[in-house]
Amino acid sequence: MAIARIVIVGAGPAGIRCAETLVAAGFKPTLIDENRRDGGQIYRRQPEGFTRNYATLYGSEAHKAQDLHESFDHLRERIDYRPDTLVWNLTPGQLCCVSQGRHSTLDYDALLLCTGATDRLMPIEGWQLAGTYSLGGAQIALKSQAVSIGRSVVFMGSGPLLYLVASQYVKAGATVAAVLDTSPLHKRIGALPKLLARPGVLLTGMKLLAQLYRAKIPVHLGVEPLQVLGDAASGVSGVRIRTGKGETLSLDCDAVALGYHLRPETQLADLAGCRMAFDQASGQWWLAVDDAGRTSVSGVYAAGDGAKIRGADAAEHAGRLVAMALLEDLNQPVNAGLREQQRQALVVMDQFRLGLAQAFPWPAQQAAALPDAAIVCRCEMISAGELRRTVSEKGACEVNRAKAFSRVGMGRCQGRYCSQAGAEVIAAAAGVSVQQVGRQRGQAPVKPLSMFTEEVSP
Known part of the structure; x- marks a missing residue:
């Protein structure tokens, strides 16, 4: 059997622990990260040459950040690390990437999406x-x-x-x-x-x-x-x-x-055809995965906040667990005790997640109260009134149909900033649940790309 081509997208807590587990099992995964340095968002490293200490930079999370960075440093020579690289599209078995304006493709047998989250x-x-x-x-x-x-x-x-x-x-x-x-x-x-x-x-x-x-x-x-x-x-x-x-x-x-709170970065999983599920506690669409991180698409896995928002600690456990799921699927031995330890930790963290959703609820009612003049989509400068008119005049009660009529979510952010709030505005105007309004479908490129042209000699 040929050695599996394993690609991890994202070098945050989930991606690093995932790579660490695979390296320990004898594999050399490719780790792609959009950032210039490892750590993800919460443990983002400062640029080379900056000298602020961990306590100053990360506060109460300093020891966790330092531990994750040191773990990555030990991994660096044993993985194919590709920083400053954006995966902007994918097809079955192949990723489309860009780094510093240079485009490339990368084939994979197993894809582990540790893409993290962004602001909600x-x-x-x-x-x-x-x-x-x-x-x-x-x-x-x-x-x-x-x-x-x-x-x-x-x-x-x-x-x-x-x-x-x-x-x-x-x-x-x-x-x-x-x-x-x-x-x-x-x-x-x-x-x-x-x-x-x-x-x-x-x-x-x-x-x-x-x-x-x-x-x-x-x-x-x-x-x-x-x-x-x-x-x-x-x-x-x-x-x-x-x-x-x-x-x-x-x-x-x-x-x-x-x-x-946060919303998961699910665009690549969406392009891969992975099933999504609506989370009632947080009122948003998440990636549907099993308790180990397998998606509905064979060979595609997900962990961390890109799959389910549970925080950085949970992302580390989920990263280890999803790597073990892949090893199982490759008929490789797995430490059953360690696997159960990760699962039990995530059960506790999921209970805490539900507590956070209750303590700090998503303010859906604010969408209904927005003045008509208030801007919903900052990229395209679409107001709440314009979006409401797509419901009352066009009958657009589904988010992608409303997008086609109003251009909400068509800007540079690809709906990251406005799609969920826009869905709430539509739901309130139509008198339906936000789950019925649906979710904005992902499309390539998932983020803006730099395009270069080269002169061709005649």
């Missing part, structure tokens, strides 16, 4: 103004460029990432004007039984909140975002919210970081 965003009036970023974008600026996104930053949204990035900014010496959370306190109290599945992580979250209070950062819970203030010429100048007590409050700032 809900629009707010004025969010198209310069100075409005996603939480992930704000984190990348800090880690990769050692800069703050503004002189005075408001963090707004909900979920653990909101507090993690805000505390990282405080630790780095940036000015945080406020942390504004749409989730009310009673939601967290109600979710405590599930959150106690991981008491250590719960304690870490409480410590992050305590750090913000100690730094005298204003923290408001149960807020309703109303508007990002400013103008097209000068960008962001502040935010306006309604507090949990019903009072309207305006805060000055020159940058806003928005985010509501």
Whole structure:
């Protein structure tokens, strides 16, 4: 039997642990990563030459980041590592890649998608103004460029990432004007039984909140975002919210970081023809996998937040588990005890995930409340009113049909920023569930490509 051509896409927690397990079994996988350095988003390495220490860069997650980076360093010479490489399309058995403008193809027998996640965003009036970023974008600026996104930053949204990035900014010496959370306190109290599945992580979250209070950062819970203030010429100048007590409050700032948990990067799995499933707890479409990471397509596997949003710790367990699933399918020996250990860890983490979804719910109601003038799709500047008219005048109650009529989701981000919120706007206008509205289908290229032409001699 020929040696299997194994390709892993993504060098974050899931991809690195997956590669580590396969190397230990005697394989040399190809590891493709869009980033220039390993670590994924949460443990993204700073550029060569930067000297900030782990505690400064990663805060409470410093020891985990360092452990993952050291694991990768030990793997580097035993894998075919291809950084700064985007997989922009695939066909059965072959990937289409681009690196620094050079296009290539790569054949595979087994494909392990560890593509991670990106920000899940809900629009707010004025969010198209310069100075409005996603939480992930704000984190990348800090880690990769050692800069703050503004002189005075408001963090707004909900979920653990909101507090993690805000505390990282405080630790780095940036000015945080406020942390504004749409989730009310009673939601967290109600979710405590599930959150106690991981008491250590719960304690870490409480410590992050305590750090913000100690730094005298204003923290408001149960807020309703109303508007990002400013103008097209000068960008962001502040935010306006309604507090949990019903009072309207305006805060000055020159940058806003928005985010509501994460959404999985499923575009490549979609192109491979993998089945998707709707997750009721989070209200979004995820990749359908078995408990070991097998998709509905033979030879295609998935792990980490690209398959199911459970966080970085779970991604490491899932990366090991999906590698063992592949080894089983290749009739290779697997440590049954280690496999069961990974599975049991993920059961606990899935319980915690449900607690997070309950404590920090996706604010679907904000989509229905958006003013008609509010922009939903920032790439194509499509407003909520335009999207609602596709429902009332065109009868477009399905997201891809609405996309065809309105161009929502057709821009550079390929719907990453707007598709889920757009589906919520459509659902509210049509009076149907967001599950009935469906999901935006993936298509190549999954991200914008640089195109070069070469002169051909006559």
